[in-house]
Amino acid sequence: MLCMGIVERKKRQKQALRERILDAARRIVVREGFAALSMRKIADAIEYSPATLYLHFASRDEIARALCAEGYAQLLATFVPLVGIADPAERLKALGRAYVAFGVAHPQTYRLIFMEDPSYTGAALGGAAGVSGASGASGAGQPGALTDKDAASAAMDPAVDTTASATAAISADPAANLATPATAEDPGAAAMHIMLAALEQLRAAGRLPASMDATVWAEAFWATLHGIVALNLTCPVFPTAPLDTVVGVALDAWLNVPQPAPQQANRRTAQPRGVVGAAGARKKKPAADHAAQASQVESPDKPDNVPPTPSPHAGSPTALPKKPVSAGAKRKSPTT
Template sequence: MGIAERKNRQKQALRERILDASRRIVMREGFAALSMRKIADAIEYSPATLYLHFASRDEIAQALCEEGYAQLLATFEPHARIADPAERLKALGRAYIAFGVEHPQTYRLIFMEDPSYTGAALGGAARKAQASADEEAGAEVEDATTSSASSDSAAHTDDDPGAAALHIMLGALEELKAAGRLSASADVGVWAEAFWATLHGIVALNLTCPVFPTAPLDTVLNLTLDVWFGPSNAGVEPAAKAAPEPAAKPAAEPAAKPTPEPRAKPKAASA
């Protein structure tokens, strides 16, 4: 190993130590407690050393956000190829809520501490959605499976995990709108904002409001998703009702026996 390579590895290792210490501080005390001095104390380096790797506390926070978005993307990916877009969005919604509930400090950092962290991801995803809509204007809509694979592929080639995670959601909404299952009165970006606001509201209330929810969280979430996309069995046609059996014909009355004609009286013998 050359000197340059060894120095690069040492630099990367120290960067990871800084991020690891920052992550533990945020998880334990919240984002507000994060400071360059506290991080330096945790890794037993001077604050000046931290500035050789990160320009500011905000830059460290952004690096942690990227990690958080990568986690969110990892929770979305198993659901990205569900064929029906409505069922896919339901699965993505459940994954989003689970991520927020299971990683509260990471969720707060990404979506609740600084609007710039959220805006960067949403802005990138919205631009991709608009570009995709422009490209497909006037073209025939591909079948759902092909479109799903295309959206999934676009997400995987995106260097920004936050935009990639939200692009998976946007792809499903695009399919629903193309199939006439969402109103054409608003573009896909607006639908995405509305759906994200719904999910974010559930997570934010769960994290900040002690009395929410009064019902089990799964019950609230399932009802919300059914309001958005209909019950999961909405597409199943009810079994055809059996045709009623024709009413039995009344039994025919027995035919009346013919009345026997009276026998002719024998003629009297002539004298």
């Protein structure tokens, strides 16, 4: 029992190295995209051997999942300040704007958590999908998908204290009094749940067709936001109009339906708090101004069209370095 201190220190050191690994991995993903994330590159970045990584993570996939959890936490942190907006419709609009702003400000993170791999995306949504029906459904989809007990404790940006304040803010807010399932354990589900809560209140207030299935509405609404972000990240000439304008039109289409007086042209009503982006006028596609639309999120990802690591021998004759082929790692147990 006199060696307690030593084992504690060792634990802390191990934890610290784990954080360093994740830091390096996060930097690589943000700078070069998930496709460029390799164990060897991480090892180089932290100046350890590749084998060391396997003392802390079972596989590259586990690192990716840990990064996903961080990304969800970061998105959740973007949502948290908005749960205080009283009017559900305005809250939903603010959430929508924040969602798009997040995706545009952190393209690589967004890609990772929502566009890269079904199992990554499903890890967050597995919890959120069934939420409107069952209460504590967090992490139900893939058991063991997010097993790292503290993977979400550090956001993509370390400056953002994510889950701790998020959990507090949610449970402290009387408006979001629906059960918030396992916020710290599944920030993805928690983020989805914030949206669902606002939607439920909207329907409870009779401002949504009562016959409407809230889940369906939420899924379609979310799909709209995702579509805007995804097209923006994928397609160089989208949107032609400023992003704010497109988001505004979409939010109007979804949230001004039941009002008998549509008041079509100017839709800016009261904006209860210091809310995200989207105050946009009619300027024409700021292009480089995208990151500025983000609200309190910092450290935007590097846009993916810039070559991040220009090797001395870069540049192929015609093509781009865009081939994402599955490489190696098929073997299970060698002959020994």
